[in-house]
Amino acid sequence: MKANYDIVVIGFGKAGKTLAAKFSKSGKSVALVEKDKNMYGGTCINVGCIPSKRLITDAAKSPKGEFEEKAQHYKETVAEKKKLTAALNKANYDKVASTGVDIIDGTASFKDNHHIIVSTKDGNVEIEAEKFIINTGSVTVIPKIEGADSKGVYTSESIMNLEELPKRLTIVGGGYIGLEFASMYADFGSKVTIVQDGDIFLPREDEDIAKAIREVLEAKAVEIVTGAKVTKAEEGKLYYEIAGESKTLDSDAILLAVGRRPNTDGLGCENSGVKLTDRGGVVTDEHLKTSADNIWAAGDVCGKLQFTYISLDDSRIIWDEIMGDDKRTTENRGAFSYSVFINPPFSRVGMSEKDAKAAGVEYKVLSLSANAIPKAKVLRKTDGLLKALVKADGTILGAELFCEESYEMINFIKLAMDHGIKARDIANFIFTHPTMSESLNDLFVM
Numbered sequence: 371m372k373a374n375y376d377i378v379v380i381g382f383g384k385a386g387k388t389l390a391a392k393f394s395k396s397g398k399s400v401a402l403v404e405k406d407k408n409m410y411g412g413t414c415i416n417v418g419c420i421p422s423k424r425l426i427t428d429a430a431k432s433p434k435g436e437f438e439e440k441a442q443h444y445k446e447t448v449a450e451k452k453k454l455t456a457a458l459n460k461a462n463y464d465k466v467a468s469t470g471v472d473i474i475d476g477t478a479s480f481k482d483n484h485h486i487i488v489s490t491k492d493g494n495v496e497i498e499a500e501k502f503i504i505n506t507g508s509v510t511v512i513p514k515i516e517g518a519d520s521k522g523v524y525t526s527e528s529i530m531n532l533e534e535l536p537k538r539l540t541i542v543g544g545g546y547i548g549l550e551f552a553s554m555y556a557d558f559g560s561k562v563t564i565v566q567d568g569d570i571f572l573p574r575e576d577e578d579i580a581k582a583i584r585e586v587l588e589a590k591a592v593e594i595v596t597g598a599k600v601t602k603a604e605e606g607k608l609y610y611e612i613a614g615e616s617k618t619l620d621s622d623a624i625l626l627a628v629g630r631r632p633n634t635d636g637l638g639c640e641n642s643g644v645k646l647t648d649r650g651g652v653v654t655d656e657h658l659k660t661s662a663d664n665i666w667a668a669g670d671v672c673g674k675l676q677f678t679y680i681s682l683d684d685s686r687i688i689w690d691e692i693m694g695d696d697k698r699t700t701e702n703r704g705a706f707s708y709s710v711f712i713n714p715p716f717s718r719v720g721m722s723e724k725d726a727k728a729a730g731v732e733y734k735v736l737s738l739s740a741n742a743i744p745k746a747k748v749l750r751k752t753d754g755l756l757k758a759l760v761k762a763d764g765t766i767l768g769a770e771l772f773c774e775e776s777y778e779m780i781n782f783i784k785l786a787m788d789h790g791i792k793a794r795d796i797a798n799f800i801f802t803h804p805t806m807s808e809s810l811n812d813l814f815v816m
Contacts, residue, residue, distance in 0.1 A: 372472065374498040375399045378486065379505060380478045380637070383412030384678045385668035385685035386505030387466050392689060394469040401497065402466060403488055405477040411462030413507050413670070414678040416455050417527040422550060424451045425530060426711050429557035437537065440559035444535035451530065480642035483662040487638075501664050503688060504644070504652055505681070506637065508630040508670035513542065515600050522605035523624045526551065536560050536622035540608050542600055544571060546710045548627035549587070553712035556590040563593040563619060565610055571596060576723045578737075579770050582755045583716060589753075632673045647673055656699040657691045658684055666691075677708060704788035705768075709777035714740070714754050717780035720768025720787055721759055733759045733767055736793070738813045740773040745804040749774055756813050758783075764792035764816060775806040782807060 377393050379386040382404040394400040409416050428447040433439050467473055474497075476490035486502070488495045510525040512518050524532065526547050539555045541548045544566030556562045564587075571594060572580035584594060595612070602609040603626075608619045632651040639646055643662040645653040651673020658666050666688045669681035683703055690698040707719035726733045740746050740754030754773035760766055769783045786796060793814040801808035 372399065372401070373496070375401045375472075376499065377401075377501045377503065378403065378478075378497060378499040379503045380486070381412070381505035381507055381633075381669075381671070382410050382462070382466075382473075383505045383507050383669050384414060384681040385688070386503060387411065387462060388682060388685040389503055389505075389668075389688060390471045391466050391469040392685075393693075394471045396693065400470070401472040401474055401499070403474045403476060403478045403486070403497075405475070407475060408459065410459045410473075412505075412678070412681075415458040415462065417530065419678055420458065421451045421455050421530050422526070422554070423711055424454055426550065426554045426557075426713070429554045430713055432558050437535075437559055441535040444558050445533050448531065448533050477636065479636055479638035480644070481638070483642040483644075483664055501692070502642075502666070504637070504660070504665065504667040504671055505669050506633045506671045508676055509633045509635075510626070511629045511631050513600065513626060513628050515603055517603040518626065520604045522622070523603050523626065526625065526627055529623065529625050532623065538621040539563070539623050539625060540565060540619055540621040541625045541627055542566075542603075542608070543625075543627035543629070544568065544594065544596070545627065545629060547629070548625070549583070550711050551625055551627060552587060552592050553590065556587070556592050557713055561591060563595060563621070565595045565598045565600060565608065565619065567597070567599055569597040574722075574724075575718075576757070576770065579716070579722075579755065579757065579772060582753075582772055583712065586714070586753050587712070630670065630676060632671045634671060649673055654700075656701045657696070658688050658700065659691070675706065680706075705784050707780045707784045709780060711777070714751055714772060714774045715776045716770070716772045717776035718768070718770045719780050719784045720766070722768060722770060723759065726759055726767060731761075731767065733761060734816065735759060736813055736816065738809060740809075742812065743773070743806060743809040745806045745808070746774055748804055756809060758793070758813055760793045760814070760816065764794050766791070766793060766796075766814075769813075773806065773809075779807050779810065782810070 376398040377400045379390045379402045390400050390402040476488040478486045478488050481487050485498050539560045539562045541564045544564050552562045552564050598610040598612050600610045603624050634650045645661040652667035652671050654667050668684035670676045687698045705720045709717040736758040738756040741752040746752045751774035756771050758769040766787050796810050796814040
């Protein structure tokens with residue numbers, strides 16, 4: 371470990387590890403500080419995307435027998451998930467270390483904009499750097515309710531290590547994270563109840579899409595309780611109120627899934643001149659530079675889009691400003707797409723009808739039932755609805771795909787939007803057959 375570096379990256383997330391390795395390969399002296407050895411590689415591979423999607427994939431293969439048989443399948447799946455994340459954790463460490471980056475295990479806090487104090491198991495170390503990149507990610511929001519830390523109460527991270535399949539699972543929160551776990555545990559064989567404070571299910575999405583998603587979840591026996599104010603959690607019980615009436619829900623496990631927030635606690639941003647938002651996110655410009663001239667921030671810690679592929683693109687923007695031609699920004703990376711890995715998955719890019727109406731944009735709705743797709747019939751996965759918004763001239767404003775393999779299809783639509791490809795071009799495109807993507811031929815007919 372040296373006392374000074376050209377660049378110090380704080381946090382081993384997607385952007386951080388990518389930039390650390392690239393800067394080191396370019397001849398810069400680089401250190402990467404990570405406070406938790408279990409987080410080499412970041413949230414995605416350790417406690418987020420990869421382990422949850424491995425569980426989701428295996429949940430769809432859950433046996434049809436008795437609960438005991440399902441529980442055994444679940445236990446085996448969790449064990450395999452742990453092996454996968456351990457292997458990826460080590461591979462990420464080895465890959466970054468092989469480029470010459472000094473990986474420092476410890477907690478970093480800014481002393482000023484050119485110095486950090488790293489608390490390690492051997493004591494505090496002061497490190498100086500010309501430039502810093504903050505990539506400390508996000509942490510689970512713990513609602514302010516009594517018993518949130520009780521036995522049998524989990525977060526989206528800790529529940530993935532639960533080895534016993536709960537017969538009854540209560541999920542506090544009806545957002546995307548809560549829905550993924552609801553769909554997954556229902557597929558595993560749990561009786562799932564979602565309890566949310568809002569009166570409207572999936573308020574960000576169009577009503578027809580939200581209705582279709584709700585119907586599929588309820589067909590899996592997932593119960594959705596809206597307008598509920600949770601007051602207390604304890605092992606085996608959740609207490610809440612609806613319209614002033616007190617209610618109790620019995621369960622074997624409770625999952626708190628009300629969101630994530632930027633992880634800036636203890637980072638000492640106030641000492642470095644780095645400004646934070648009211649929610650603790652690092653304030654950045656379109657080049658991801660903070661209010662301190664020599665400090666950048668990337669990924670979830672910015673308090674905006676919490677997706678690993680956005681963190682990766684953030685790394686491109688920062689690299690381009692420091693080492694490139696400074697043309698990439700957060701404002702010119704094109705349409706933004708995302709997927710929610712329920713079963714079937716829901717994916718979206720660009721505007722919804724709600725967005726278009728709010729912006730006063732004229733549009734035409736194109737829609738298609740998933741049941742009309744030949745490949746969906748082949749897969750026996752015919753639930754869902756496909757929907758696109760286009761202008762009169764065929765310009766694509768957005769799309770919402772609730773169907774099997776939508777997470778692959780949405781990328782094609784994003785590419786089309788980014789490059790000005792019109793609806794008629796997709797309607798006449800030659801797709802292979804039988805595929806889910808060929809449904810876009812029918813969806814985009816005007």
